Amino acid sequence: MFSDLATLTDAVTLSVDGQPVKARAGETVAACLLRAGVPYNRLTPVSGARRLPYCMIGHCFECLVEIDGIGNRQACLTLVREGMKVRRQAGAPPALEPSVP
Amino acid sequence: MSMTAPLPDADVIIIGCGPSGMAAAVTLAEAGRSVIVLDMQPAPGGQIFRSLEANLCDTSPAGQSLLAALGPAYRAGTDLIRRFRACAEIDYRPQTTVWEVRPDGTVGWLQGMNAGYVRGRQVLLAHGAMERPVPFPGWTLPGVMTAGAVQTLLKAGHLKPSGRIVLAGTGPLLLLLANQLHQLGVKPALVGRTDRLSDSVRASRHLRPDGLLPLVKGLGWLGRLKLAGVKSVTGLENLAAHGAQNVESVSFTAGGKRQTLPCDLLIVHDGIVPAIDIPNAAGLRLQWDGPNASWRPATTPDGLGASTLPPELSAGPCVLRVTGDARSIGGADAAIAHGKVAAQAILAELDHGAGPSGDALRAVDKALSVRPFLDAAFPPGLSQNLPDDDTIVCRCEELTAGDLRAKIRSGFRNMDALRGESRCGMGPCQGRSCMVTAARLLQDETSAAGCPPTFRGRPPIRPVPLGAVATLSGLDPRATIRLTLEDKPENASEDTVNAPAE
Incomplete structure (x- = not known):
């Protein structure tokens, strides 16, 4: 859906769901994920539908991902950083892991 | 516990660092006032001049062709950003979101994992606009994005759309983006406009001499798209996006005929409207702009808002002003002009000036003179009819x-x-x-008329991590007590019903 204007120079590497992904230094996590071509940023908590960024300026909250262990971060407002750990969100997380008797 | 009011952190707090916020900040700082500027973005510029500083430094061929495609209106922000950066007195706080604003000048902020309150003797809301929400069948599918989103990806991500691209909607931004894409070698499959020739004809009576330049520019865009062989329709209606997991096709009606096109990326735009999240949550009075089908804060010409909160809930007079596109859509020139007016009004309020000058006020009128034409030529289209039950x-x-x-x-x-x-x-x-x-x-x-009602905005209007709440700085003890009382139920004898377990 999106391609680079020029080959990446000055790249940083972050981890997306455990896989290394290159990003332009200074860009947002949302831009990085769109370049990588992920089919969705998150699955909705209500129906599990796929969502990608819609507005890219912090209004729509469709780009929410987990960043460095904290959920529901706006990928379009967060800049990439070397070593950053990004996880796409799969619907509503369980409040507590089921306890094993 | 001391109940005295905390001292203000700055003379003026400005929310937003786009054209209006920067213009106001520079005017205030040059008059010797202390200014804090809070902005969500990593660099000054707002949406229109997003990443301009970084892109100007990019001397690669790709960087140069991007600058050329974005055009002179983008580079026009260079001087203002340079002046803003040169003001050492401005306390500029990028990547900072605002989650509460109170009429007395208290502002709740979040930066990373730190949150707190700052207080200004005056507060200027320069938080800008948003694209009009356009519910249509399929608008939540991956592969549907707004024109502003695609422009943001160009400016700040150096990403261009690829595949089968359809642009649909109305307004200058849609045509501008289509041209920028064409200049970057991306040919859209279709530019589908909801506006009609009859809108332009009706709009022509609003043309003023000052508005001719934008008109010439717009006709130039249309001409270039035609020359490039980009398909275009007008009077587009009943847009829908289709696909199982993402957009695979779009359909619409034009000229009485239903058409379907294969599509990978549907770019929609239905004009821009003032962002009212902050004014609404701050309790400012809003008014309904009928022709633009949008709310805007009710303000005086120099931007002063009016609090709707009862006096017992607001300490002292309202010190909130609104400027730029957050006040009334007018684009960068109008925003810069009004930012100066608002700053001059604030200086007068702080006993430091005579109020907005005639020149400054006339500059706003001049920059806004093209709006009646644009409003009439590009009426809301995608959002005009209320959505069907399934949307x-x-x-x-x-x-x-x-x-x-x-x-x-x-x-x-x-x-x-x-x-x-x-x-x-x-x-x-x-x-x-x-x-x-x-x-x-x-x-x-409900067959009601007048200004449509809003949800009551309550803080936090943007998410604040619990860890940041735990270390909140700058709390006002008086306000804390007042707010705690405010949130108690009105009727102390309210029945408590313990529903039996099922």
Whole structure:
């Protein structure tokens, strides 16, 4: 859906769901994920539908991902950083892991 | 515990660092006033001049062709950003979101994992605009994005769209983006406009000499697209996006004929409207702009807002002003002009000037003179008719127009009751995408007229991590007590019902 204007120079590497992904230094996590071509940023908590960024300026909250262990971060407002750990969100997380008797 | 009011952190707090915020900050700082500027972005510029500093430094061929495609209107922000950066007195705080604003000048902020309150003797809201929400069938599918989003990806991500691209909607930004894409070698499959020739003809009576330049520019865009062989239709209606997991095709009606096109990326745009999240949550009076089908804060010509909160809930007079596109859509030139006016009014309020000069006020009028023409030539299109029952209105909670209509018919006949019952507006976006449609549905179902009602905005209007709340700085003890009392139920003898377990 999106391609680079020029080959990446000055790249940083972050981890997306455990896989290394290159990003332009200074860009947002949302831009990085769109370049990588992920089919969705998150699955909705209500129906599990796929969502990608819609507005890219912090209004729509469709780009929410987990960043460095904290959920529901706006990928379009967060800049990439070397070593950053990004996880796409799969619907509503369980409040507590089921306890094993 | 001391109950005295905390000292202000700055003379003026400005929210937003786009054209109007920067112009106001520079004017105030040059007059010797202390200014804090809070902005969500990593660099000054707002949406229009986003990443301009970085892109000017990029001397690569790709960087140069991007600058050329973005055009002179983008580079026009260079001087203002340079002046803003040169003011060492400005306390500029990038990547900072605002989650509360009170009429007395208290502002709640979040930067990373730190949050707190700052207080200004005066506060200027320069937070800008948003694209008009446009609920249509399939608008939540991956592969549907706004024109502003695609432009942001160009400016700040150096990403261009690829594949089969359809642009649909109305307004200058849609045509500008189509031209920018064409210059970067991306040929859209279709530019589908909801506006019609009759709109332009009707609009022509609003043309003023100052508005001719934008008109010539717009005709140039249309001409270039035609020359490039980009297909275009006008009078587009009933847009829908189709696909199982993402957009695979779009359909629409034009010239009385239903058409379907294969599509990988559907770019929509229905004009821009003032962002009212902060004014609404701050309790400022809003007014309805009929022709633009949008709210805007009710302000004096120099931007002073009016608090609707009862006096016992607001300490002292309202010190909030609104400027730029957050006050009234006018584009960068009008925003810069009004930012100066608002700053001069603030200086007068701080005993330091005579108020807005005649020149400054005339500059605003001049920059706004083309708006009546643009408003008439590009009326809201995609959002003109209320959505069908099956169309999602609230993207966060996945509620359709039918869900909301049913709730309204069953008695939830005001916005807050509708929100509480349905969860419409309670998701992460806090009603930014759904509120205007929900309000129009409510008015339609209840045959009401006048200014559509809003959800009552409550802090935090943007998410604040719990860890940041735990270390909140700058709390005002008086306000804490007042707010705690405010949130108690009105009726102390309210019945508590313990529902039996089922």
